[in-house]
Amino acid sequence: MPTPSLPSEAFTRLATRLSDQLDAVGGAVDPTFVRPDWAERNSGLERALRPTPPRDYLRHPSVAHQMFVGEKYLAHELPWVLERLTDHDLLNEPDAGDPPRTALPEHGVVTSSNTVHHLHHLLRYERLRPLAEAEVIVEWGAGYGNLMRLLDRLHPGAPTCVLIDTPVFSALQWLHLSLVLGEERVVLHTEPGAPVVAGRLNVVPLGLVRDLEVTADLFVSTWALNESTPAAQEHVLGRAFFGAEDLLLAMNDSDPLVPAVLAAGARAEALGDFMPGQHYYLR
Numbered sequence: 253m254p255t256p257s258l259p260s261e262a263f264t265r266l267a268t269r270l271s272d273q274l275d276a277v278g279g280a281v282d283p284t285f286v287r288p289d290w291a292e293r294n295s296g297l298e299r300a301l302r303p304t305p306p307r308d309y310l311r312h313p314s315v316a317h318q319m320f321v322g323e324k325y326l327a328h329e330l331p332w333v334l335e336r337l338t339d340h341d342l343l344n345e346p347d348a349g350d351p352p353r354t355a356l357p358e359h360g361v362v363t364s365s366n367t368v369h370h371l372h373h374l375l376r377y378e379r380l381r382p383l384a385e386a387e388v389i390v391e392w393g394a395g396y397g398n399l400m401r402l403l404d405r406l407h408p409g410a411p412t413c414v415l416i417d418t419p420v421f422s423a424l425q426w427l428h429l430s431l432v433l434g435e436e437r438v439v440l441h442t443e444p445g446a447p448v449v450a451g452r453l454n455v456v457p458l459g460l461v462r463d464l465e466v467t468a469d470l471f472v473s474t475w476a477l478n479e480s481t482p483a484a485q486e487h488v489l490g491r492a493f494f495g496a497e498d499l500l501l502a503m504n505d506s507d508p509l510v511p512a513v514l515a516a517g518a519r520a521e522a523l524g525d526f527m528p529g530q531h532y533y534l535r
């Protein structure tokens with residue numbers, strides 16, 4: 253069944269608190285970790301989110317142009333995903349933030365190119381190892397939180413999820429995940445050394461990462477660690493991917509980060525001919 257519309261009072265209640273959440277995390281940034289192009293996208297997005305976000309907050313160019321891969325990939329990824337997905341309800345993309353969606357009446361769902369793309373990542377990873385084996389998952393650069401939303405649903409247990417991003421995106425993730433999963437599932441970290449809460453989605457702004465105590469089983473970063481500065485990459489490599497044995501990374505095979513990832517024992521797997529040069533790096 254298509255995902256029902258979210259009650260507008262939930263949006264109003266959370267949206268009126270977003271400016272306070274932006275204030276709470278605003279100082280928690282490490283500028284040495286952020287590339288100028290992302291700093292610029294963050295400023296534009298923050299201006300649009302204050303004093304209250306528009307209902308179509310996922311249509312802002314800093315989100316839509318960076319994260320919705322577009323329908324041309326759907327044709328390649330959807331059949332592969334459909335073959336392997338036992339619960340087609342997972343294809344539903346909630347309407348919170350008014351993402352560009354595609355109805356698939358034959359499957360009774362309303363999905364998006366991004367949800368199909370994210371399911372593709374997770375199911376490709378599952379060919380190597382079941383997600384069930386990971387109890388603590390750290391994602392670097394989590395967009396609007398969609399991959400972790402899906403991972404949380406695909407996982408048979410109650411995984412502890414940590415989403416690391418720039419403060420504006422952390423605030424956006426708090427809004428979006430609170431709308432689609434319920435605020436009680438989401439913990440927005442605002443103080444250095446705040447504990448990671450088990451079984452929840454912990455949203456951690458970048459400036460708190462040096463004080464973040466977490467040992468991951470699985471580290472995920474799709475087109476994000478490679479879009480962070482060399483200082484940020486060195487931090488993550490220096491912490492051995494937060495202690496994670498298992499990796500799910502994605503980037504172009506010409507990216508300067510690739511040699512370090514291969515040296516760490518990850519194996520390259522091409523996404524497919526439909527995305528030339530783009531690879532998963534799995535360990």
Ligand SMILES: C[S@@+](CC[C@H](N)C(=O)[O-])C[C@H]1O[C@@H](n2cnc3c(N)ncnc32)[C@H](O)[C@@H]1O
Pocket residue numbers: 285286287290318319392393394395396416417418421458473474475476477479480481484
């Ligand atoms: C191209 S988007 C990819 C989002 C998501 N991983 C996906 O595949 O849909 C890049 C993500 O990295 C985040 N990002 C940019 N610079 C970052 C940094 N220095 N540290 C952590 N995240 C960062 C962006 O805010 C965004 O969420």
